[in-house]
Amino acid sequence: MYKKIFLVLVMFVFVVSCNEKKDKIVTISPWDKMQQIIDSAAEPTFPDKTFNILDFGAVPNGIESNTEAFKKAINECTNNGGGIVLIPSGKYLTGPIHLENNVNLHLEEGSEILFSTNPADYYPLVHTSYEGTELMNYSPLIYAYKKNNIAVTGKGILNGQASNEFWWPWCGKDSYGWKPGMGQQKDSLNLPVLMDMGENNTPLNERVFGENHFLRPSFFQPFECTNVMIEGVKIINAPFWVMHPIKCVNVIVDGVTVESHGPNNDGCDPEYSKNVIIKNCTFNTGDDCIAIKSGRNGDGRRVAIKSENIVVQNCKMIDGHGGVVMGSEISAGVKNVFVENCVMDSPNLDRAIRIKSNSKRGGLVENIFVRNIEVGQVKEAVLKINMFYGIYGVQEGGYIPEVRNIYLENITVKNGGKFGILANGYKELPIQNITLKNVKIEKVEKPYSLENVNNINFTDTYINGKLMTNIN
Known part of the structure; x- marks a missing residue:
């Protein structure tokens, strides 16, 4: 079962026509997909x-x-x-x-x-x-x-x-x-x-x-x-x-x-955008360092343009609410985000990777690939997924957000704050498929706090020195 899930996470699947008028499935690794985006x-x-x-x-x-x-x-x-x-x-x-x-x-x-x-x-x-x-x-x-x-x-x-x-x-x-x-x-x-x-x-x-x-x-x-x-x-x-x-x-x-360091001073917010490369940058901000967005609530559903094919490479994140973030305005959806070779470190950096939405905003976030990240210190969590994000009063509606296929590989964390993983999904649409491979997180109060999350897969992953086992 876990091998099947792993394959889903690490391969993109494309259908192309053959001369025989039959469909042929072609698979490439996500990192090859990332290179295609960069080249384009x-x-x-x-x-x-x-x-x-x-x-x-x-x-x-x-x-x-x-x-x-x-x-x-x-x-x-x-x-x-x-x-x-x-x-x-x-x-x-x-x-x-x-x-x-x-x-x-x-x-x-x-x-x-x-x-x-x-x-x-x-x-x-x-x-x-x-x-x-x-x-x-x-x-x-x-x-x-x-x-x-x-x-x-x-x-x-x-x-x-x-x-x-x-x-x-x-x-x-x-x-x-x-x-x-x-x-x-x-x-x-x-x-x-x-x-x-x-x-x-x-x-x-x-x-x-x-x-x-x-x-x-x-x-x-x-x-x-x-x-x-x-x-x-x-x-x-x-x-x-x-x-x-x-x-x-x-x-x-x-x-x-x-x-x-002002209010809402996000560093870079690609919204409804495609093929975005963010590299070699330093972010020291009053809000999220990078926040990938796709519209708020009804207006996002009206525009209906996903943010997709976003690459983050060789960046340094210092102060901020999150290092690389999806949300909270993601009503039209986000897919295919690649983050590699970044350093995140500050007592004023709340999280490393963050996804946030609610049932008023909705949106589908899928295919998030992160590798080769050095985290010195974060306050709250290395990975936080919050589907009940609240700001500006009551944020409840009929658009339950979806998150699936989150993959972290080769991550080292010296001081992880409160949680290695903090994930809170909906019973109706649980968060699906989180994989951590060769991840080492030190000095966290709790390895994880999970609610309505299906299929968390650990490979060679240690939190507070303890080898982690898979969670259904």
């Missing part, structure tokens, strides 16, 4: 033309606004077939930057883009998303809508300038600067209204927010784009989610450093 996501390329923003009136003093200079340089670049929009050393204050086709926004070492803290600068409102629900809201700080072949590269700094004075208080928590009498996202006419609109399939042109609704903009958001890359830059002090490719195909996130 080629880096965008750009003509050898440079458009220096200084030539378009930019002033690198950190005081005068350069919004128009960025806009002129980007338009000139795309109108001439594309190339590099160069940001030389210096500090450049600006409002939102909107990328166009075939533009590589390149930050030289020593450059820093300072984004305005005035919400009025983020008008006109654009088609965007907030916590898994689409709306018209403030422009993300760097935004691209239905563009192809775009990039943000270099060794400079992108500074959102968010703080307990600007943007962060809108979350409504006094620890981030909110005080009684101040507006915040949970006020009755703000986020609760948006969530109702998502549930009721309200047309997008009626989901108009912006001023006085206190919904913060994402930092870098390519929306319905193809062939996207962000490489090398450092991102600090984000208002909200840091990197948020939504409805994108072929995305590369390479060598980016995120240092942002």
Whole structure:
């Protein structure tokens, strides 16, 4: 029985037609599948033309606004077939930057883009998303809508300038600067209204927010784009989610450093996206380091695009709620996630691998493969699967989430916190097929806590020095 389960976990099955008009089953390993994904996501390329923003009136003093200079340089670049929009050393204050086709926004070492803290600068409102629900809201700080072949590269700094004075208080928590009498996202006419609109399939042109609704903009958001890359830059002090490719195909996130400890400061949130490579990055965040998403509740089911073929390689996770996370907005589902060769270590990192949903969100999460991970310290659990995730009040409905085929191999954990595995599923749809192979977890209070989980398979796995045996 266990051998059959193991084979299900470690092989993808494809059906192809033969000349004899019969179906033939072809199997490949998940890691071969991962390599196919990597090979299919080629880096965008750009003509050898440079458009220096200084030539378009930019002033690198950190005081005068350069919004128009960025806009002129980007338009000139795309109108001439594309190339590099160069940001030389210096500090450049600006409002939102909107990328166009075939533009590589390149930050030289020593450059820093300072984004305005005035919400009025983020008008006109654009088609965007907030916590898994689409709306018209403030422009993300760097935004691209239905563009192809775009990039943000270099060794400079992108500074959102968010703080307990600007943007962060809108979350409504006094620890981030909110005080009684101040507006915040949970006020009755703000986020609760948006969530109702998502549930009721309200047309997008009626989901108009912006001023006085206190919904913060994402930092870098390519929306319905193809062939996207962000490489090398450092991102600090984000208002909200840091990197948020939504409805994108072929995305590369390479060598980016995120240092942002504000509320909802997820490091990278691929949503409704396919073929996403996140590699060589460092995440030091106020929320999940990487959180793979696919829409909230009714809006996610309306869009109905899975996030799939997500690869995470050679990354470092420091502070955060989770190292690599699926959820909680995963109503359209997540499949084929590959994580390898990462280091996760901080007293402020809650979990290593995390899956979260509830019966209001639903969603199917399947085929999650993790190998060669070094965990120094986590607070709560090495692997946490919570199908009763609660936030914003009662989160119960008729969409029971499903999780199946989770595979961890070659994992070493020095200090695992409270649990090696903490998994809580539904009796109606238990969590299916968790395999740990060559996993060593030290210093946990309990090896596992399980509810409604079927088929946990241990091979050469030790928790607190004890060889683990399979659980039906």
